[in-house]
Amino acid sequence: MPERPVAPLAPPPADPPGPAIGTTHRRRLRDVWRSAGWPCQDVIEAELIAAGLLERREDAAGRLSVRVSDAGMQVLAQTAERNRAARSAHEALVGQVATALARDGRIAWRGLAMRARVTDDTGQPRWQMAMPDVYSVRHTSVAAYLQPVVHEIKVRRADLLADLRRPAKRAAYLQMAGALYYVLAEGIAEAAEIPPECGVLVARRPALPLSRSPGPDADEADNAPMRLELLRPAPTRALPHEAGLPFAVWMALARATPVAQASDPQLWLGADAGRESDAA
Incomplete structure (x- = not known):
């Protein structure tokens, strides 16, 4: 009609x-x-x-x-464009954190989906879905030395405040990791706003020269990786599991692919000697 x-x-x-x-x-x-x-x-x-x-x-x-x-x-089109930009900035920072952890010798995963058993406001246990931005463990075969850590990345203040209103989410992270860090884009929050059971890192852009002028060099500086600065270390604790990690976490890690580790320059040591012995 x-x-x-x-x-x-x-x-x-x-x-x-x-x-x-x-x-x-x-x-x-x-x-x-x-x-x-x-x-x-x-x-x-x-x-x-x-x-x-x-x-x-x-x-x-x-x-x-x-x-x-x-x-x-x-307004809908502007919101979609803003969300795309935020997702792009978020994914870029997630990738940088995961790469830095891999470069430090840890095994890191992005976008894992796991369940953890937490206690609600009434004291009753329940299952909570957890999807940490970056989850990493030490490169070791000894369960007690794994030291699993969760890094949660936030580039917008609104997203951070919404996340801080979900204590069950943090409880789930602490069920599967011995430490939890918030990685914040510069200027969206102060370290004092983050709960004390969490560590805080801030991602700062590299300082630019005062004589900077428009051009390719300026664009390259804008896209340069941000510097991760520790504002507060996270309290660490041992996980109460004989296998080092809950079984559900082991299964999630087995199904996922870790972030590729940076090449180790020492791998090339002795390469020439090996080729000579093969030729002989």
């Missing part, structure tokens, strides 16, 4: 400032865009309509629906 726009509400006597559009509003915009547009008639929807990001529609039978306006589509 053809739809017609609903007549706009009469403006109030005073023109108040528009509502601030936050993450909840952007998520609702996305949900409306993907759905049939049935109205929720709550405050979030009212604020989106007042901001001109949603439009009310009425069909011939008098049924109301909401549609994302052109301005709302621009």
